[in-house]
Amino acid sequence: MLTNSGNTEQLAELASLIALRTPSDGVFPSGVPSLCFRRVSRPIKPEPSFAHASLYLIVQGSKTITLKGEQVRFGPLHYLINPIHLPVTAEIDEASAERPYLSLQLEFSVEEIREALGESPPISDADPLSAMFANPTTPEILDAALRLVRLSQRPEDVRFLAPLATREILYHALRSEQGAWIARFALPSSLPHRIARIADRIKREYDRSLPVSELAEEAHLSPASLHKHFKALTGMSPIQYQKTIRLQTARQLMFFSGLAAAEAAFRVGYESPSQFSREYARMFGLPPKKETERRLAEKSR
Template sequence: MLWDDEIMTQQQELAHLIDRYTPSAGTHVTAISSLKLIRSCGESEPIYSVYDPSLCMVAQGSKLVMLGKESYHYNPATYLVASVNLPIAGQIIQATPQRPYLSLQLNFSTDQIMDIIKEPNWESGHKEGSRRGLLVSKTSRPLLDAVLRLVRLLDTPLDIPVLAPLTIREILYRILQDEQGASVRQFAVKGSHAGRIAKVISCINRDFAKPLRIDELAVVASMSPSSLHFHFKEVTAMSPMQYQKQVRLQEARRLLLSDIPEAANAGFQVGYESPSQFSREYVRMFGMPPLSDIKRLRDSLA
């Protein structure tokens, strides 16, 4: 019971700090470059984005994240980690103006993970097999304590350059020690299947508008095409083609929301040669034709 009471006290302090540093709804950058704080005063429709490798922790409210056909729910009792770039849909499912959704996102890199697991006390890990690049795990007191100390540094900005890197290293260490830590470590193990799939993911994200050539991606991964398909789906819950399609459609939606006036132009810029194919796949992902969807989004923002 004491353990639970300590965690509850920590969560309340974390919610109080995030509440203080997010005076309005939205995502707020902080003096710690890799740390963002998020506030929402109500439930949301699915928001599509490509997650960077990051830790996501909720202090108040709850959120649902969808990867392919899989759903991941997390709240103050749990945390979410994306270990590699993944196209997801995130939906806030518990928030009110009186009790807003409050959370944080801490980005990290594979190099930071490698720097920890190169220490002598870490096992080298297994190169075989692949695990999902997204996980939800139960929040522990040591992890929450380290996260809380990181957010407290926002009150003492002169301490950030020295103490923030040390605290972030501790946070990543706590995640790696967790029962699902192997899912994060796999991307930093030299020669691992997951590490090779990460290289393929980088290629797709960099050249998403170009035709997808599995034989070329297989060379990048040093795998056969069939092995590439298998391990790619193990990590991302989708095939390379499905991954590229989600990245393309998310980018097209962003272009339409910014300054591209015609759907066909947006589709062409992200790699679609056929306007009708672009429109069909857009409807499958977002529920309505491109221009209708953008009008609805703009109306809701207004």
């Protein structure tokens, strides 16, 4: 556990390095592939978000994630790992201008999990009850994370050393209390792996029609079984999952690319602007036009 001075020093150095790469609030590239940093200088109320297949390590502040109605609050004492993309509700609990929320996100693939397993992986015989796992931040995880983050200062070493540090981080995560469940996502014959493959396809092809019967056939499941097991891991059905991706992508297109609501709706696969507006309001609390007006008003203050 993080109780000795060495671990405190590691967290302090991580915070210092991430602060250097995050000059303002937002998400910033690190210079290391698959690794990004985030800074937030004020608490953020719960809002729909999307947790990518990643390991999340907070070095300062705290965050609450809600998945399937269950809350997970974590800070520097725990890291979060989810092997598949998950729609969640996220809230930044502790953050201020003097002491901002600082975190790193390391994206990985199922193939990288498989490589990190080694020859004698600890794999559970039972399927996990969720696709998100919170584990204590060990000195080993911190040490490997610190070496990876230091590479943001040494671009000439990234190509050779970053894959080694990433593999080491995943290696230690797989040997955590919940690592045997995480490992099941890397087994091609396992149910979690098949569900992860379907989730990945929906994420890639969210803007087109994806019949549940077609997805079920790809997963070697009946439509009813796919619905049951997909919802058990992600908290929603495949159709709801696709809808969530569409709405969140449309929101990003409106706020960060300046698209009008109707154009954003069309881009993500909606044929009816009115249906898009209704479903958008149901998820985010306001129709797209009113939320855009609210955001513009907030920026002008």
